[in-house]
Amino acid sequence: MNLSLRNSMLSVAGLVMAGGAIAGPAMAAQATPAERAAASVVSEQGKGARKAGYEYEAQPNFYYCGPASTRIALSADGKAVSQDELAEKLGTTVNGTDSAIDITRVLNEYTGGKYKTTEISSDEASKEQVERLRADVKAAVDAGEPVVANILGGAVDVDGKEHSYPGHYLTVVEYKDDGNTVKISDPAAPDAPEYWMDITELANWIAGRGYSS
Template identity: 70%
Template sequence: MNQIFRRSMLSVAGLVMSGGVVAGPAVAAHAAPVAAKPAAAAEKGSGKGERGTGYEYQAQPNYFYCGPASTRIALSAEGKQVSQDELASKLGTTVNGTDSAFDITRVLNEYTGDRYKTTEIRDDAATKDQVEQLRTDIRTAVDQGRPVVANIIGTAVDVDGVAHSYTGHYLNVVEYKDDGDTVLIADPASPGEPEYWMNVADLANWIASRGYSS
């Protein structure tokens, strides 16, 4: 299968080798399981250049389930209640994580009827055009009620100056404001702070070398 993560000389803990290509699994900080909280109200039209999805948050129950957890969050916006275990089986998730955004897109489309596509940001930093493409894709998906699932790596700083670091992780984009310049993250590995705002350019660079499902 096409792998989304193309760095050939990484030794980051938790990454796995596949066919000579480093695959980007869902390796995240440990997170205790929490019960799903009520679906967030969609804030469509609540402000200028602002739109959100209704979704149900649920934390990942272990360090390698961020792929299934993020997929579940995305599907909850469609009114679909699917267990993380069922999604992990379909995604091929192991203790090494979930291989790539292509797997996330494949499973999302199994439940939604081909509504999602995968976009890669292949280099180590996003170009201006890739940032704009991400902004457009987030706006299009969220406008249609679809949370985006992003495969990220490394460290990014949110708008409050808080750094979030992962050796590989999946998380969701569930809302945007400022015409898409600022996006709301729903992070399944962070039940204590499940949502935080981030500049879209910072998110694009967090995704760089991997990809996203929108």
């Protein structure tokens, strides 16, 4: 975790609601028919690796990260719900979506109660919380149910690229290395919508907030 970056982002977090809105718009990406057809597929990628089939769609404005991430997760269950419909159910405003609890509530409305909320209340995730996240991601992706995470501040992916938001939601859609490395589907980054991240880095990115799995 880039602590200096995280601390600098924490200092501006008051500009948005705790749930997440980002500083600039992203244009919606279009999925191919093949991608849509694969939306409900869960496939083996190798030993200690699994991927949930899903349909990516970018958020159309700076505050729809909650609806967009929820839509990505639901697409793995074969459900194509509009972001506007999800935003209404989530109570999303220009200040974002309040918390992971709202994401879980709406995911459960469409999936029949498959999701739960887990909070990482401390500023830094403990070893136990990292392990809990790893286990939750593996169980969720194995079941074809991507995880929606509520994050704050900055984090660095496995390629050394920094990603920072003053509040944001994103979706975890794949894992490898027995869950120690996970793939993020980021609705705010249509030009580079996927990146891999160490599970500890992700847990610390979520720290102070929570996730739906």
